[in-house]
Amino acid sequence: MPFLDRHLAAALAALGLATSIALAGWDMKKRDQQTHSVFLRLLVVKSIQENTAGAQIMFQTGQKGGLSRNRREYQFNLTQVQRSLEHQHPVGVRIDGAGEIGETARADNDYVAFLGEENESRVKVGFQGHDGIAYLERQHPRFDSIKRDLNRSLIEKKRIWFVWRSPRLTLEDVMIVDGD
Numbered sequence: 687m688p689f690l691d692r693h694l695a696a697a698l699a700a701l702g703l704a705t706s707i708a709l710a711g712w713d714m715k716k717r718d719q720q721t722h723s724v725f726l727r728l729l730v731v732k733s734i735q736e737n738t739a740g741a742q743i744m745f746q747t748g749q750k751g752g753l754s755r756n757r758r759e760y761q762f763n764l765t766q767v768q769r770s771l772e773h774q775h776p777v778g779v780r781i782d783g784a785g786e787i788g789e790t791a792r793a794d795n796d797y798v799a800f801l802g803e804e805n806e807s808r809v810k811v812g813f814q815g816h817d818g819i820a821y822l823e824r825q826h827p828r829f830d831s832i833k834r835d836l837n838r839s840l841i842e843k844k845r846i847w848f849v850w851r852s853p854r855l856t857l858e859d860v861m862i863v864d865g866d
Contacts, residue, residue: 725826726778726791726849726858731770743767743787751779751787759789766790776861778849795847795863798840801833811836811857813848820848820855828859835860 729745741753741764753763767790770777778791796813804810804821811820822832839846845863850856 724780724782724788725828726780726789726851728776728793728847728849728859728861729770729779730774730776731767734764734767734771736764741767745779749781750785751781752785753787763787763790766792776847776849778858791849791851793847793849793861795845797843797845798836801836801840809833818855820850820857822857826857832857832860835862838862 729747731743732746733744735742740755743751743753753760766777776793778793779787780789782788796815799812799814802810807824809822811822835846838844839862847861847863849858851858
């Protein structure tokens with residue numbers, strides 16, 4: 687009987703460990719999906735109103751976003767939106783359902799040098815003045831409009847703003863430069 691007890695205990699321990707690993711993996715995947723389910727959008731800042739709690743940002747589209755002073759990245763995010771306001775260039779912004787700005791990212795601009803089919807899940811994008819290849823994921827909710835703007839930039843030789851996420855250089859949003 688002790689032999690069976692030891693094997694049963696070992697089997698239960700292995701099963702518990704496997705379950706823990708599976709649940710941890712599922713939790714990480716779920717968190718990753720939540721993180722990537724809200725993409726950065728390119729927005730141009732119209733006004734910034736600072737107060738003791740943080741700052742309220744108004745964008746040219748009419749959207750609003752709040753920056754809380756309690757966030758560790760407050761000063762970095764504030765600097766990014768101030769540059770957008772000063773230069774009237776877009777900035778990458780992620781606004782959550784509560785209207786809080788969760789992330790900002792520097793936008794860049796260039797000309798599309800080429801578009802190519804990578805595989806069934808993504809498209810390759812090359813920019814003239816940037817090293818590396820960017821990728822547009824087909825699962826992106828705005829895939830069609832982003833690809834349309836990339837094609838327009840390529841065909842019409844129009845400069846395009848873009849924001850991408852490192853390290854995979856995944857495009858999150860684009861915006862054709864007006865007046866180019």
